[in-house]
Amino acid sequence: MADFRTNDPFLRHPARRPVRATRLELEIESLHRLMRGLSKDLCERLKDTVEAACELCDADCAGITLVDRLQDGTELLRWIAAAGPIREVVGQTMSLDRNLKNILKEQKPRLICRPHRLFPHIAESWDIAEALLIPWAGEKTAGVLWVLTRSDSKRLDAEDVRMLKSLAAFADSAIAKDAVENCRLDEERVGAAARSEERRV
Numbered sequence: 001m002a003d004f005r006t007n008d009p010f011l012r013h014p015a016r017r018p019v020r021a022t023r024l025e026l027e028i029e030s031l032h033r034l035m036r037g038l039s040k041d042l043c044e045r046l047k048d049t050v051e052a053a054c055e056l057c058d059a060d061c062a063g064i065t066l067v068d069r070l071q072d073g074t075e076l077l078r079w080i081a082a083a084g085p086i087r088e089v090v091g092q093t094m095s096l097d098r099n100l101k102n103i104l105k106e107q108k109p110r111l112i113c114r115p116h117r118l119f120p121h122i123a124e125s126w127d128i129a130e131a132l133l134i135p136w137a138g139e140k141t142a143g144v145l146w147v148l149t150r151s152d153s154k155r156l157d158a159e160d161v162r163m164l165k166s167l168a169a170f171a172d173s174a175i176a177k178d179a180v181e182n183c184r185l186d187e188e189r190v191g192a193a194a195r196s197e198e199r200r201v
Contacts, residue, residue, distance in 0.1 A: 023056070027163055030056055034170055042178040046081035049171050053147050054083050056167075057160045061086045061128075061148040064171055066141050067104070068093065077144065086126060086148065094121040103135050104142050109161045110135075115148070122148075132156045134164045138172040145171060 030052040037048050046064055053062035061084030065077040076093040077100060094100075099118055103110055115131035116122045122131070129152050134145040145168040149156060 027056060027166075031166070031170075038174075038177075042174060043081070045174045046171055047083065049167050049174070050081045050083040050145075053145065053164060053167050056163045057132075057147050057149075057156065058154060059147045059156075060084050060150045061126075061146075063089065063146045063148075064143055065094070065146065066143040066175070067096065084148075094119070100144070103133055103144065104137065107135050107137060109133065109164075111156055126150070129154070130156055132160060132164065134161070134168045136168045136172050138176055140176045141172075143168075143171065143175075 034045070034048055034052060037045055040048070050062040050064060053059065061082070063079055063082035063086055065079050068076045068078040070076065075096045077096055078093045079089045079091065082088075082090050096104075097119075110131075110133045112118060112131045112133070113129070115128055116124045116126070119131075122128060126148070127150050128148045130149045132147045134147075136143055136145070145164055147156065147160065147164060
């Protein structure tokens with residue numbers, strides 16, 4: 001498999017492209033909709049996030065992968081949310097190869113032309129023209145927000161990067177909030193079990 005290089009013809013630089021006008025009203029509306037959905041479970045919140053990514057970037061598909069460490073220490077990326085034609089990938093995993101490790105390590109957005117040539121898990125049949133990857137590393141986990149376009153006429157740019165960074169931050173906070181809530185529930189169950197045991201003594 002090819003590795004990322006600074007002169008890699010598969011890579012593109014969104015900052016060098018003409019930037020389309022900011023669609024502030026649509027962005028605010030999407031963020032308000034995400035905030036109103038904070039009471040939903042984590043899966044629904046992340047599904048809302050990738051749907052917002054598609055809407056804001058005029059993209060065909062979007063998804064979120066999280067680093068998943070197996071018991072033997074192997075690290076994978078697991079799809080936990082997806083929108084568009086790729087939504088059937090939710091629950092599936094992909095190998096964390098050197099290219100993806102570099103993305104997570106450098107924490108810089110990557111824009112890739114014809115991504116199936118670099119990532120075998122992206123099916124050529126999906127007919128993806130470009131993939132914009134926004135990595136993040138939070139307190140609880142690390143992940144990547146993917147946005148995929150199928151038309152050569154849609155050119156992802158720096159404005160897309162800016163909006164997607166906000167959505168990646170929202171996804172990270174949603175995952176952290178869920179982890180804290182699960183920890184609280186576990187503590188409550190342990191405490192209830194301990195009190196029940198004390199009453200029996």
